Amino acid sequence: MSFKYPVVMPKMSMTMETGELINFHVKVGDQVKSGDVLFEVMTDKIDMEVEAPADGVIDSLVAAPGAVVEIGKPVLIMLTETEVMSFDFGDDDQPVAALEVAAPTSIVEVPIAVAAPIIVNTNVKAVPKARVEAANRGIDLRTVHPTGPDRTITMQDVNGAQLDPAIIKRQEANKALIAKGIEMTRSIAQASFNRRVKANFDHASLIAAWAKVLRGRPDLAAHEHIGVALIIESKYGSALPVFRDPDQATLNDLRTLVASTTDAAKNGKVPVAMLSGATTTVFDLTTYSMSSATPLLFPNQVTSVTIGYESETTKNISLTIDLNFCDFYDGALLLDALVASL
Amino acid sequence: MLTMAEAVREAMSIAFDERPEVFLLGEDVGIYGGAFGVSGDMYHRYGAERVLDTPIAELGIVGAAVGAALSGMRPIVEIQFSDFTAQAMDQIANQAAKIHFMLGGALHVPMVLRTPQGSGTGAAAQHSQNLEPWFASVPGLKVVVPSNPADAKGLLLAAIDDPNPVIFLEHKLLYKIPGRDPVPEGATRIPLGVSKVVREGKDLTIVATGIMVNKSYEVAEKLAVEGISITLIDPRTISPLDMQPVFESVEKTGRLLVVQEGPAHAGFINEVIAQMAGSSSFGSLIAPIKRLAGMNIPIPYAPQLEKAAVPQIEDIEAAAREIVKNWR
Numbered sequence: 059m060s061f062k063y064p065v066v067m068p069k070m071s072m073t074m075e076t077g078e079l080i081n082f083h084v085k086v087g088d089q090v091k092s093g094d095v096l097f098e099v100m101t102d103k104i105d106m107e108v109e110a111p112a113d114g115v116i117d118s119l120v121a122a123p124g125a126v127v128e129i130g131k132p133v134l135i136m137l138t139e140t141e142v143m144s145f146d147f148g149d150d151d152q153p154v155a156a157l158e159v160a161a162p163t164s165i166v167e168v169p170i171a172v173a174a175p176i177i178v179n180t181n182v183k184a185v186p187k188a189r190v191e192a193a194n195r196g197i198d199l200r201t202v203h204p205t206g207p208d209r210t211i212t213m214q215d216v217n218g219a220q221l222d223p224a225i226i227k228r229q230e231a232n233k234a235l236i237a238k239g240i241e242m243t244r245s246i247a248q249a250s251f252n253r254r255v256k257a258n259f260d261h262a263s264l265i266a267a268w269a270k271v272l273r274g275r276p277d278l279a280a281h282e283h284i285g286v287a288l289i290i291e292s293k294y295g296s297a298l299p300v301f302r303d304p305d306q307a308t309l310n311d312l313r314t315l316v317a318s319t320t321d322a323a324k325n326g327k328v329p330v331a332m333l334s335g336a337t338t339t340v341f342d343l344t345t346y347s348m349s350s351a352t353p354l355l356f357p358n359q360v361t362s363v364t365i366g367y368e369s370e371t372t373k374n375i376s377l378t379i380d381l382n383f384c385d386f387y388d389g390a391l392l393l394d395a396l397v398a399s400l
Numbered sequence: 401m402l403t404m405a406e407a408v409r410e411a412m413s414i415a416f417d418e419r420p421e422v423f424l425l426g427e428d429v430g431i432y433g434g435a436f437g438v439s440g441d442m443y444h445r446y447g448a449e450r451v452l453d454t455p456i457a458e459l460g461i462v463g464a465a466v467g468a469a470l471s472g473m474r475p476i477v478e479i480q481f482s483d484f485t486a487q488a489m490d491q492i493a494n495q496a497a498k499i500h501f502m503l504g505g506a507l508h509v510p511m512v513l514r515t516p517q518g519s520g521t522g523a524a525a526q527h528s529q530n531l532e533p534w535f536a537s538v539p540g541l542k543v544v545v546p547s548n549p550a551d552a553k554g555l556l557l558a559a560i561d562d563p564n565p566v567i568f569l570e571h572k573l574l575y576k577i578p579g580r581d582p583v584p585e586g587a588t589r590i591p592l593g594v595s596k597v598v599r600e601g602k603d604l605t606i607v608a609t610g611i612m613v614n615k616s617y618e619v620a621e622k623l624a625v626e627g628i629s630i631t632l633i634d635p636r637t638i639s640p641l642d643m644q645p646v647f648e649s650v651e652k653t654g655r656l657l658v659v660q661e662g663p664a665h666a667g668f669i670n671e672v673i674a675q676m677a678g679s680s681s682f683g684s685l686i687a688p689i690k691r692l693a694g695m696n697i698p699i700p701y702a703p704q705l706e707k708a709a710v711p712q713i714e715d716i717e718a719a720a721r722e723i724v725k726n727w728r
Contacts, residue, residue: 185727187654190683207726213654213686214728 062117064132068108070101077101079133081123088116090136097133114138184211191216201277247381248355250364251393256372257400261288261320262304262313265340267399268363269305271392272338278360278383287336287356288316290323297323298339299332338362349374360384363396401578405438407549408514408570411556412439412476414587416446419474422560425452425461426478435480436516436575458487462513466496466565469511474560481527482517482569485534496565497540508563512556518571518611518661519706525698528706530662532609535567536639536671542566542592543639547613548579551636554590562592571611571661580617595642597649601629603724605649607672608659609638612692612711616659619716628724638668646672647681654686655723661710664693687727690719 067077080098084090090110099106117135121127182199184192188211192199199211202219206212259267265286272284284305287298299319304312322328338359343351344367351364360383366374375396379389402410415422428435430443430453443451454461458479465475479485485492496509519528535543542564546552552570559566598613599620608616613634620630631649635641650656656676660669673689676682692711700706 185687186683186685188686212727 061138062135063112063114063138064120064135065096065108065111066132067099067121067127067129068106069129070099070104070106074101074103074129076126076128078126079121079123080105082119082134083107084116084134086116086118090114090116096136099133108133110136112136112138182211183209184216185213188213188216246355248378249381249386249389250376250378251386251389252350252366252374252376253393253397254368254372254374255397255400257397258371259373259400260313260316261340261342262309262316264363264365264400265301265304265316266307266309266312268338268340268396269301269303270399271395272361273305274395275392283335283337285335285337287339288320289339289341290320292324292326297326297328298336299323299328300334300336301332302335341365343367344373350376354378355380361392402549402553402583403576403578404546404549404552404570405436405440405575407553407579407583408438408556409440409442410583411553411560413442413445415474415476415557415560416442416450418587419560421472422474422476423450423452423468424476424478425454425465427454427456427461427480429453429478434478436572438514438516438570438575439478458484459491462488462491462496465511465513466491466499466509469496469509469565470499470507474510475512476560477511477513479513479515481523482515482531483526483529485513485515485531489534492535492541492565492567493538497538500564501540509565510560510563511565512559512562512568513565514556514568514570516572516575517569518573519694519699519710520573520611522701522703522706524701528699530610530660530694530710532569532638532660532662532668533666535569536668540564541639542637544568544592544637545610546570546636547574547608547610547634548581550579550581550583551590551596551634553583554588555592555636557587558589558592561589566592569610573611574614577614590636592637593640593642594637595633595635595645597645598632598634599630600649601631601653603629603653604655604657604720605631605633605646605653606657606659606716606720607633607635607646607669609635609668610661612659612661612716615711615713616716618713619720622717623720628720630720635672638671641671641675643672643675643679646676647679650676651681651684654684655727656685656687657690657692657716657719657723659692659711659716660694662694663696664691665696667693669693687723690723692716692719 077099080100082097083095090096092110092112094110095107096110097108099108114136117137119134120132127133183204184199197216197219202211202215204211205215265288269284269286272278283303285300285302286304287300290297290299319332336356336359339356339362341362341364344365348366349368350366355362355378360380362378364376366376368374377389377393412424424439424442429439430448430451433440439451462477465477468475479488492513496511499507499509518530521528532543532545535541542562544555544559544566546555556568559568598617601620606616616632620632623630631653633645633649658669658672660667662668669691673691676689692715694710697709699709
């Protein structure tokens with residue numbers, strides 16, 4: 059199956075809104091390999107060569123040389139045989155919503171950007187000291203949620219942002235991700251962390267605990283909700299029902315929902331509403347008696363959690379993170395928080 | 401405890417005793433004791449030579465004082481209501497304020513013009529104005545606005561010493577009120593152009609002039625009980641204006657509320673805001689600067705409307721609460 063994949067104008071600096079397409083290095087029908095230069099872009103700060111994210115064929119050239127293209131808008135479309143994910147949990151007849159990558163028209167709209175809370179506040183109002191503080195700490199005020207009168211950013215908002223340089227980098231990356239639309243996660247630098255935990259928990263309490271940890275880290279979400287996809291194996295393949303904001307339901311309600319959804323999924327039936335909106339994914343390997351695995355991330359997700367089997371009383375929790383968003387230290391903290399939350 | 405009227409009288413008396421060239425002139429300052437009783441018994445103590453009752457002719461009164469000052473005297477003019485300075489404005493703004501500069505510094509005009517100002521007496525639009533910005537916008541004049549008896553005494557002594565013409569604006573409602581602090585005995589001067597930090601707090605800086613200092617002080621004391629801690633600054637001299645304590649305070653509190661009695665439009669207190677906005681302390685603000693001032697209307701005669709036309713304690717309290725609550 060080949061995918062149409064739009065290569066978009068990348069965001070290369072905090073202030074960049076558009077880039078000028080200088081020229082193409084390819085023409086329609088060219089075979090390209092991952093890393094080949096596709097086109098050159100000029101911004102207010104730098105000129106840059108944009109490379110092919112995967113092997114493939116040039117399908118069409120969307121922009122014309124000399125055109126000024128908004129970030130996130132496609133410059134060319136390529137066809138690629140490379141899977142955009144390392145897993146394909148649905149079969150071709152039953153595509154899981156998270157896999158619906160290809161239609162260029164929907165990509166052109168960059169629909170996910172709309173849902174991203176961090177770019178909502180484009181016309182920033184902030185008290186003077188908040189600007190000083192933000193400048194000192196390298197915070198982009200557009201990423202701070204305003205709670206003051208007339209949607210003005212207060213000191214409390216800036217202080218509450220608690221952004222350290224690592225998080226600022228992540229937010230930068232987050233915006234870049236949104237700008238680019240859907241990314242090939244295989245090309246993302248990622249890392250996994252493992253910890254053995256003496257604990258007993260079911261899927262519902264795990265999902266709730268993980269959502270609670272993510273709730274404290276809106277910079278990792280890039281969405282206004284938290285959607286935990288739980289992978290459930292069935293004779294039809296793997297299903298990924300998404301539990302939205304599970305930390306806001308009572309545990310009993312969530313248990314009932316997880317149980318009924320799991321039963322339905324095993325029979326190949328997942329409510330359509332639960333097929334999209336994942337922001338993180340949970341894999342349970344214990345039923346296979348596997349102790350660990352290192353899954354790659356899904357598109358638009360920067361975390362995934364895997365539960366492996368050690369013994370009746372000991373589980374092996376793995377956390378995979380996108381290194382554009384988290385550094386190793388941060389990943390360790392997240393894993394700590396999850397264990398504590400359990 | 402002296403009232404402000406008594407403190408002003410005491411300062412004038414000390415100056416009379418210290419310098420034979422000091423004298424007082426104005427309408428009814430003599431036998432009658434002054435429209436608000438400020439000169440009191442001075443006519444009887446110092447005689448008609450030094451306490452001069454004048455005709456009802458403000459331009460002439462101030463003109464005579466300017467002439468006397470040029471020829472070596474130190475006149476104190478009393479104008480019955482500050483509203484009437486409009487009659488004398490040529491002498492004040494074009495003569496007193498300019499002569500020293502237009503004659504290359506050869507002459508000085510060491511004159512003090514004292515005049516009661518402000519609303520709250522039911523005297524309607526022509527006897528109730530606060531005209532601080534009229535004078536503060538004329539280079540060459542110094543403008544003093546005392547808020548309490550102790551300051552009034554020390555500032556008036558300094559004003560009489562000053563070689564420049566000084567406009568001394570006394571609020572009518574303060575005349576009969578003793579201050580929080582006793583008036584020091586003796587002839588201690590309070591230098592012009594030095595703001596006073598009335599009280600210190602960490603949550604909000606209030607800059608107020610004249611009677612608004614007193615109202616703001618009450619608010620600060622009340623809110624302190626609730627844990628809102630307020631710094632109150634009284635510039636005392638609005639020209640020249642000492643902003644340094646304001647900058648220093650706002651750097652600590654991050655919030656600024658300014659209060660004046662006069663109309664908001666082009667009012668003096670706007671100068672405080674402008675200087676804050678242009679200073680390096682601007683970056684310390686964690687809240688928009690809030691201004692409380694009189695309405696842009698002639699002071700109404702009806703008592704309820706007169707009260708509503710200028711900031712009251714409740715207004716200051718509400719504004720202070722709102723700033724501290726909304727901007728954290």
